[in-house]
Amino acid sequence: xxxxxxxxxxxxxxxxxxxxxxxxxxxxxxxxxxxxxxxxxxxxxxxxxxxxxxxxxxxxxxxxxxxxxxxxxxxxxxxxxxxxxxxxxxxxxxxxxxxxxxxxxxxxxxxxxxxxxxxxxxxxxxxxxxxxxxxxxxxxxxxxxxxxxx
Numbered sequence: 001x002x003x004x005x006x007x008x009x010x011x012x013x014x015x016x017x018x019x020x021x022x023x024x025x026x027x028x029x030x031x032x033x034x035x036x037x038x039x040x041x042x043x044x045x046x047x048x049x050x051x052x053x054x055x056x057x058x059x060x061x062x063x064x065x066x067x068x069x070x071x072x073x074x075x076x077x078x079x080x081x082x083x084x085x086x087x088x089x090x091x092x093x094x095x096x097x098x099x100x101x102x103x104x105x106x107x108x109x110x111x112x113x114x115x116x117x118x119x120x121x122x123x124x125x126x127x128x129x130x131x132x133x134x135x136x137x138x139x140x141x142x143x144x145x146x147x148x149x150x
Contacts, residue, residue, distance in 0.1 A: 003120050004072075005127035008065045009134060012058060013046055018130070025126045036133045043137045052145045059138045062131070069121055076118040083111045 002010075010018045021039045028034050047055065086107055090100050 003124035003127045004065050004068055005121075005124055005131045008061065009127070009130055012061070012134075013043065017042070017046070021130045021133075022126055025129050029126065029129075034129065036129070039130060039133045040137060043134055044140070047137060047141055050141075052142070055138055055141050055145070059135075059142070062135055062138065065131075072118060072121050076114065079111065079114045083107060 006018060006022075009021065021042070024038050025034070025036075028036075047058075050058075087104055090103055093100075095103075
């Protein structure tokens, strides 16, 4: 499972470009000096010839992805509370132990999946850096486009 930011960049700019940006970003973070110029210039070169409508749609998809990332983080607490409450409910009811065991086991697998999704999207620092550069490029292209139409 990949972060939603990785999926967005891979879909918009291609898997190879995402891998290149990830490597550049990872290398610059290891050097303790994040420099986004190389990523910025490459993304700008890919997008500079696109029309305004296409850039607006890309920006809408980016906003939807950012909203989804926030929603994943917010709903995780409710998932955790539901998981704990359901286990408590199953343990306090007089249900056959085998059914209780398999119910808790199934819920645990589901909760582990939700936890994995939360962790991948919460702590995808490099992907978030790439998305911030991508957002900056989109904003700049739209600003230049608006100046040209004025």
